[in-house]
Amino acid sequence: MRWEGRRQSENVEDRRGMAAPTMVGGGVLALLVMFGLMFLGMEQRQAAAIGGALAGEKPAKAKPKSPDDRGGRFVKTVLAENEDVWTALFQKYPEYFQGRYRPAKLVLFDGAVQSACGPASASSGPFYCPLDRQVYIDLSFYDELKRRFGAPGEFAQAYVIAHEIGHHIQNQLGISNKVQSMRQRMSERDYNKLSVRMELQADFLAGVWAHHVARYAGILDRQDILDAVNAAAAIGDDRIQAKTQGRIVPDAFTHGTSEQRQRWFIYGFETGDPRLMNRAFEEESP
Numbered sequence: 001m002r003w004e005g006r007r008q009s010e011n012v013e014d015r016r017g018m019a020a021p022t023m024v025g026g027g028v029l030a031l032l033v034m035f036g037l038m039f040l041g042m043e044q045r046q047a048a049a050i051g052g053a054l055a056g057e058k059p060a061k062a063k064p065k066s067p068d069d070r071g072g073r074f075v076k077t078v079l080a081e082n083e084d085v086w087t088a089l090f091q092k093y094p095e096y097f098q099g100r101y102r103p104a105k106l107v108l109f110d111g112a113v114q115s116a117c118g119p120a121s122a123s124s125g126p127f128y129c130p131l132d133r134q135v136y137i138d139l140s141f142y143d144e145l146k147r148r149f150g151a152p153g154e155f156a157q158a159y160v161i162a163h164e165i166g167h168h169i170q171n172q173l174g175i176s177n178k179v180q181s182m183r184q185r186m187s188e189r190d191y192n193k194l195s196v197r198m199e200l201q202a203d204f205l206a207g208v209w210a211h212h213v214a215r216y217a218g219i220l221d222r223q224d225i226l227d228a229v230n231a232a233a234a235i236g237d238d239r240i241q242a243k244t245q246g247r248i249v250p251d252a253f254t255h256g257t258s259e260q261r262q263r264w265f266i267y268g269f270e271t272g273d274p275r276l277m278n279r280a281f282e283e284e285s286p
Helices: 027-039 044-054 070-092 140-147 154-172 175-181 188-217 222-234 237-245 258-271 279-283
Strands: 012-014 105-108 112-115 118-121 127-129 134-137
Touching: 012 070, 070 105, 070 154, 070 188, 112 134, 127 154, 134 154, 140 154, 154 175, 154 188, 154 222, 175 188, 188 222, 188 258, 188 279, 222 258
Parallel strands: 012 105, 105 134
Antiparallel strands: 112 118, 127 134
16 A cells, blocks of 8 residues: 555544543442443443543543654544545535535544543454544554454555444444434344444445545555455454354354455445445345
8 A cells, every 4th residue: 555645634633652541439330320321222332431421530631742653644644545535425426425524533542542432442443433523543453453363454454444434424424323223122132233234334435435545546456455355354253253252153243244344345345336335234134
């Protein structure tokens, strides 16, 4: 992936090296409230955010700095490519998107971080918080992706960012809220299936982004796309479960199998048409 020397996004905040969030009081009450909200169907991170507020949780305040190391410059460049592609696509299909693209911010952290969705650790992997519209990434995840799951290459790393931006687009279009509102009416097993389709749709959107970067920016080659496809497979639920627990439990899938993740990324890459994104919901069995 030929990324150096290209535009870098200003929407990246570097919190690496900062202290992890701590609880300063009322911890027992906060935990009781948090687990009560989760029992009623609220997402874990949203419940944690409310519990943390009751406990007087104080997130560390980020210094207003932009990363300037190689990893930081890479992230800023990939985010800029996402901003450029999605701004153009929102303008190209105004009847579909109904408004302009509003860029997400991306936060770099190490170890642990506080988001509007609650505290999170590096072990949870990259994530998007719909409450503050920010993507959170600990760059050590990329080492894990390469070392443990056999998915090297910079475009494999770029795919991870593009996938999280796919969640940002779902949030902007109201899809995230619609799916979340259904949770209390569904069993955990059925909600997991709905979550899988959300993730596959984000993979499709990452593929759409890759299509336009490959076609117009001229910074990718065949190996880059193969790296992204390999990364999509590497973080399939079946592959991860097999590596971490030695067995596969389909009812516990929340992101999709390796085959599904590859297939929807490739479909997005081949078509380049974001208006086909709902097919991930329509064509995957409930």
